[in-house]
Amino acid sequence: MYEAARRAYEDAGVNPRTDVGSFITCAEDYWEGFGIFDEFTPDQIGAVLRPACTVTGDGIHGLAQGVMQIQSGLAEVVAVEAHSKISDLLTYPGVVQHAFDPIWNKPLGGHPYYVAGLEMASYLEAAGLAERDCAAVVAKNRRNALTNPRAAHGAKLDVEDVLASPPISTPLKELDVAPLADTAVVLVLAAEARARKLASRPVWIRGIGWSSDSPALETRSWAVAKYAEDAAKMAHRLAKVRVPSKEIDVAEVDDKFSYKEPQHLEALGLSKKGSTAKGIRGGRFDLGGDLPVNASGGSLGCGNVIEASGLHRVAEIALQLRGEAGRNQVDAARTGLAASWRGIPTATGAVAVLGVGR
Amino acid sequence: MALDSAGLTIDDIDAVVFGSAPDAFDGIHMKGENVLDGCGGVGKPYVRVFTGGGTGVFSPIAGYWHVASGMFDTVLVVNEEKMSSCQPHPQSVFGHIWDPILDRPLRPNLVWIFAMEMNRYMTVHNVRYEDVAAVAVKNKRNAVAHPCAQLADPNITVEDVMNSELMVWPVRRLDISPPSDGASALVIASEDVVRKRKVESPVWFAGVGWNIDSTMWTDRDLVFPEYLANAAKMAYKQARIDDPRKQIDFAEPYDPFDYKELHHMEGLLLCEKGEAPRLTREGVTQRDGDLPTCPSGGLLGVGNPIAATMGIKVGELYWQLSGQAGQRQIPHEVRTGVTNAWGDLMQFSSVVVMRS
Numbered sequence: 001m002y003e004a005a006r007r008a009y010e011d012a013g014v015n016p017r018t019d020v021g022s023f024i025t026c027a028e029d030y031w032e033g034f035g036i037f038d039e040f041t042p043d044q045i046g047a048v049l050r051p052a053c054t055v056t057g058d059g060i061h062g063l064a065q066g067v068m069q070i071q072s073g074l075a076e077v078v079a080v081e082a083h084s085k086i087s088d089l090l091t092y093p094g095v096v097q098h099a100f101d102p103i104w105n106k107p108l109g110g111h112p113y114y115v116a117g118l119e120m121a122s123y124l125e126a127a128g129l130a131e132r133d134c135a136a137v138v139a140k141n142r143r144n145a146l147t148n149p150r151a152a153h154g155a156k157l158d159v160e161d162v163l164a165s166p167p168i169s170t171p172l173k174e175l176d177v178a179p180l181a182d183t184a185v186v187l188v189l190a191a192e193a194r195a196r197k198l199a200s201r202p203v204w205i206r207g208i209g210w211s212s213d214s215p216a217l218e219t220r221s222w223a224v225a226k227y228a229e230d231a232a233k234m235a236h237r238l239a240k241v242r243v244p245s246k247e248i249d250v251a252e253v254d255d256k257f258s259y260k261e262p263q264h265l266e267a268l269g270l271s272k273k274g275s276t277a278k279g280i281r282g283g284r285f286d287l288g289g290d291l292p293v294n295a296s297g298g299s300l301g302c303g304n305v306i307e308a309s310g311l312h313r314v315a316e317i318a319l320q321l322r323g324e325a326g327r328n329q330v331d332a333a334r335t336g337l338a339a340s341w342r343g344i345p346t347a348t349g350a351v352a353v354l355g356v357g358r
Numbered sequence: 359m360a361l362d363s364a365g366l367t368i369d370d371i372d373a374v375v376f377g378s379a380p381d382a383f384d385g386i387h388m389k390g391e392n393v394l395d396g397c398g399g400v401g402k403p404y405v406r407v408f409t410g411g412g413t414g415v416f417s418p419i420a421g422y423w424h425v426a427s428g429m430f431d432t433v434l435v436v437n438e439e440k441m442s443s444c445q446p447h448p449q450s451v452f453g454h455i456w457d458p459i460l461d462r463p464l465r466p467n468l469v470w471i472f473a474m475e476m477n478r479y480m481t482v483h484n485v486r487y488e489d490v491a492a493v494a495v496k497n498k499r500n501a502v503a504h505p506c507a508q509l510a511d512p513n514i515t516v517e518d519v520m521n522s523e524l525m526v527w528p529v530r531r532l533d534i535s536p537p538s539d540g541a542s543a544l545v546i547a548s549e550d551v552v553r554k555r556k557v558e559s560p561v562w563f564a565g566v567g568w569n570i571d572s573t574m575w576t577d578r579d580l581v582f583p584e585y586l587a588n589a590a591k592m593a594y595k596q597a598r599i600d601d602p603r604k605q606i607d608f609a610e611p612y613d614p615f616d617y618k619e620l621h622h623m624e625g626l627l628l629c630e631k632g633e634a635p636r637l638t639r640e641g642v643t644q645r646d647g648d649l650p651t652c653p654s655g656g657l658l659g660v661g662n663p664i665a666a667t668m669g670i671k672v673g674e675l676y677w678q679l680s681g682q683a684g685q686r687q688i689p690h691e692v693r694t695g696v697t698n699a700w701g702d703l704m705q706f707s708s709v710v711v712m713r714s
Contacts, residue, residue, distance in 0.1 A: 038701075049570070052570040055407055071426075074426075095387055098385075102386060212399055212401075345391075
């Protein structure tokens with residue numbers, strides 16, 4: 001947290017003790033192994049005796065709170081922090097299981113990823129995708145990660161490798177699952193006038209949205225990512241994006257499981273339902289394609305960083321829009337989108353639309 | 359109840375904010391997700407904010423910025439706490455809030471550290487225990503007219519408090535609020551909605567503030583809550599209050615322990631450091647005094663369902679300022695009230711100033 005905060009403040013040219021008006025950490029007690037993790041946030045990020053709080057959500061939820069704090073005049077500069085120290089957690093499946101409904105679902109037992117297996121089957125059937133298409137997503141993202149210095153799980157894989165990996169919960173296979181990783185991400189937000197005066201080249205948040213479908217596994221939508229649809233609708237409305245598939249140049253969308261990338265692309269309006277398989281097979285979402293998706297390597301390539309997933313991907317989009325994405329740079333990217341999902345068993349996600357220039 | 363009182367249905371609500379303290383009380387990971395159905399959050403922008411014990415007055419602040427940003431017109435804030443499912447006592451959950459290397463091996467609990475803070479406060483300012491106990495007496499008596507009161511007692515005396523069981527010196531049983539179950543909800547609407555719907559006697563957010571101190575509570579002088587003074591200054595600046603003692607008519611300081619009301623009156627800059635016990639002794643903080651504090655009955659009288667104390671604190675500001683507090687109504691006219699909550703490791707405070 002300290003290291004990420006230090007780098008972010010340096011990049012933005014701000015002193016946290018005098019310039020940052022509000023600090024937001026995104027964390028959940030059970031991921032951390034603490035009750036009231038909020039206690040342990042101020043010292044590392046320079047927030048001692050300053051306004052600071054915790055949002056128990058994904059990094060983009062935290063980002064949204066920062067945006068509203070700035071728009072309401074409560075703060076001019078906001079620092080948003082999210083992290084994963086999941087390597088400390090020896091009982092990851094047990095903690096995920098602990099988020100299930102304690103009466104209806106938790107007693108069923110089993111590795112919680114069975115929910116992803118069921119959802120994948122439901123989505124593939126509804127959307128007309130093959131397991132092979134999801135395997136292609138894995139190969140793409142892990143390949144992209146090879147040239148991203150921030151990615152922990154870059155690999156040269158082909159579709160057959162993924163298809164041949166051991167089953168987790170059919171049709172979900174081992175390589176369809178993003179491996180876990182540790183990280184910390186800090187972003188500095190500023191009101192427009194202030195941002196223009198700061199040292200760093202600003203990337204604008206054009207729109208932001210967040211939404212939740214029902215937590216009940218029995219009644220929520222399985223084939224369609226309703227939360228992502230609603231969150232995107234809000235973000236696109238605020239950003240005045242009318243045809244997302246044409247206006248978005250680069251996208252980072254949640255891919256904690258391979259099938260989530262195409263499912264999210266459809267919900268976000270980035271790929272027409274029914275044409276996603278064709279898009280994947282034709283390389284539309286590859287680096288160098290018409291709409292590069294997860295050029296960073298995504299969660300499959302960088303690792304699943306839990307609540308930091310969304311904020312990490314916003315940072316990757318910011319780098320793309322600033323032309324600082326190195327070997328993964330997408331040409332002439334001026335508008336980008338980042339979308340998150342909080343993972344199993346939630347149906348909660350958030351979307352940010354970012355841009356540079358006027 | 360909140361929607362009914364606002365004349366709205368859940369379909370009129372644009373976004374939902376949820377507040378609750380540690381997940382371990384419910385024994386559910388990501389409890390914000392688990393309860394979002396019950397909060398009316400399905401299909402809406404929904405978020406949970408969490409600042410430990412400070413959540414009761416913090417989630418309404420988050421609700422405020424949802425509206426003040428212009429992003430939403432109507433926001434429902436829902437807070438809950440269910441401590442009774444922790445057996446034999448919810449204190450066990452607090453075993454996990456400590457630094458795992460420096461604190462946990464000492465097996466501290468909350469009464470233990472608050473006793474240190476109370477003792478420090480009493481020692482530095484030469485405070486008599488009777489003056490601290492008088493806060494518990496006042497609040498438990500004030501709570502008599504509160505429909506949710508758990509420990510209201512019209513006949514309680516300072517002697518009763520002084521003779522109650524010693525927990526951790528100098529803290530006695532009646533110095534402490536009880537563990538409670540509870541839920542509260544609040545509707546926050548934009549000025550446009552309030553005017554269009556012709557809401558009668560609306561109450562306005564005039565200022566909000568929040569602040570956190572270092573995790574290292576052992577490195578601080580516990581005699582004065584600096585973080586609260588900072589949060590109060592932030593809220594007062596927004597509310598254009600430069601002389602809180604004159605411009606604030608009543609207060610709902612957070613009172614999980616009786617000494618905390620005194621501590622918080624000073625942190626809220628409503629009196630000089632060390633002066634709160636004298637004001638209490640002289641009756642200034644009684645319901646009919648010059649600066650009524652905890653007219654609701656507070657946590658000491660009503661109960662302490664941590665985040666759900668929003669209903670006791672921000673709720674009381676609303677009822678008092680809109681003239682709906684019934685038998686609890688302060689007899690003279692009040693136009694500006696302040697409340698705070700307190701949380702984390704004696705390190706965080708949230709402050710809301712409201713006006714009629």
